[in-house]
Amino acid sequence: MNPPEVDRVAASRAAVAARRARAAVKAAIAAGERNPLDVMRTAFAEPLGAEGKLRVTEFLTSIPAIGVTKMHRIMDDLGISPAKRLGGLGKHQRERLYDFLYDRLSARTPAPARLVVLAGPTAVGKGTVANHIRENHPDVLLSVSATTRAPRPGEVEGVSYYFVDDAEFDRMVEEGELLEWATVHNAHRYGTPRGPVDAALAAGNSVLLEIDIQGARSVRRAMPEARLVFLQPPSWEELVRRLVGRGTETASEQARRLETAKVELASVDEFDFQVVNSDVGEAAQEVVDLMKTRKAKR
Ligand SMILES: Nc1nc2c(ncn2[C@@H]2O[C@H](COP(=O)(O)OP(=O)(O)O)[C@@H](O)[C@H]2O)c(=O)[nH]1
Numbered sequence: 001m002n003p004p005e006v007d008r009v010a011a012s013r014a015a016v017a018a019r020r021a022r023a024a025v026k027a028a029i030a031a032g033e034r035n036p037l038d039v040m041r042t043a044f045a046e047p048l049g050a051e052g053k054l055r056v057t058e059f060l061t062s063i064p065a066i067g068v069t070k071m072h073r074i075m076d077d078l079g080i081s082p083a084k085r086l087g088g089l090g091k092h093q094r095e096r097l098y099d100f101l102y103d104r105l106s107a108r109t110p111a112p113a114r115l116v117v118l119a120g121p122t123a124v125g126k127g128t129v130a131n132h133i134r135e136n137h138p139d140v141l142l143s144v145s146a147t148t149r150a151p152r153p154g155e156v157e158g159v160s161y162y163f164v165d166d167a168e169f170d171r172m173v174e175e176g177e178l179l180e181w182a183t184v185h186n187a188h189r190y191g192t193p194r195g196p197v198d199a200a201l202a203a204g205n206s207v208l209l210e211i212d213i214q215g216a217r218s219v220r221r222a223m224p225e226a227r228l229v230f231l232q233p234p235s236w237e238e239l240v241r242r243l244v245g246r247g248t249e250t251a252s253e254q255a256r257r258l259e260t261a262k263v264e265l266a267s268v269d270e271f272d273f274q275v276v277n278s279d280v281g282e283a284a285q286e287v288v289d290l291m292k293t294r295k296a297k298r
């Protein structure tokens, strides 16, 4: 093959691959495996991926219960032309579409939208903020996780964690008792018992899960109405200060956690909200406010 022909073959292969990638996104939305809000969140990354290249028309019609007629009405209402791709939407169009879907998806979800997940990098203060909420907002249920790690001095069974051995954790996983679970810091397994969360939500109460980022992703898949909050440190230096100041890890473990923290900080865009933990009381209040208002700031 001469060079132009090689180029043509490569270009047509790339076009086929791109079409397949877009079809996979649409299929995942249609099957309920991907939350359309998630797809929107990833659509604006540069360079545009499959999500960004999806036409808004095909994006909307892949959402269950949006047919072609409804899709056209939505596009008209939102002032978006049918030729637009998701990644090509202007800021205001993007916000209108996101708000529209947010309202629609929350309204359609049978479970109350009162589940908040608090995640963030190591030592940002997740535990401190969660404790503050436990002490000052008794109306919020703080989920107690099961873990295979050993209790630290002062930790209370059933309050800090349910401390279980590997066999018991295996049993909980097998019997579907956990809403999500993950191996954290390459060390121990942690999981959220499903029963208390379901019971509190069914009773109309708010629930807070303080879990790691992998867990936050799993909760989003299992319960798309959950609101994901990313707790941010005021600065990288302050994060390091908090980790070192806490003094619960060895120097090499601290270094390992900081490497993980860098990766985790890059996942902030997957979250619905960010709260900066400068002052514990203020950060806690911001998290609690999210449970009270449906349309808090994003
Ligand atoms: N996925 C998941 N992560 C959890 C759960 N419970 C706690 N974690 C996370 O596990 C990590 C380790 O917690 P812990 O052993 O208390 O140590 P810490 O790092 O000093 O807070 C933290 O990032 C928690 O957010 C859970 O039920 N599920």
Ligand SMILES: Nc1ncnc2c1ncn2[C@@H]1O[C@H](COP(=O)(O)OP(=O)(O)O)[C@@H](O)[C@H]1O
Pocket (backbone or CB within 6 Å): 120, 121, 122, 123, 124, 125, 126, 127, 128, 129, 242, 243, 245, 246, 277, 278, 279, 280
């Ligand atoms: N807003 C804050 N200002 C100053 N120090 C904080 C703040 N929040 C938490 N800390 C401190 O930072 C350290 C890590 O907090 P911790 O709650 O254990 O983090 P995480 O649960 O995210 O790993 C602790 O020593 C805690 O006292």
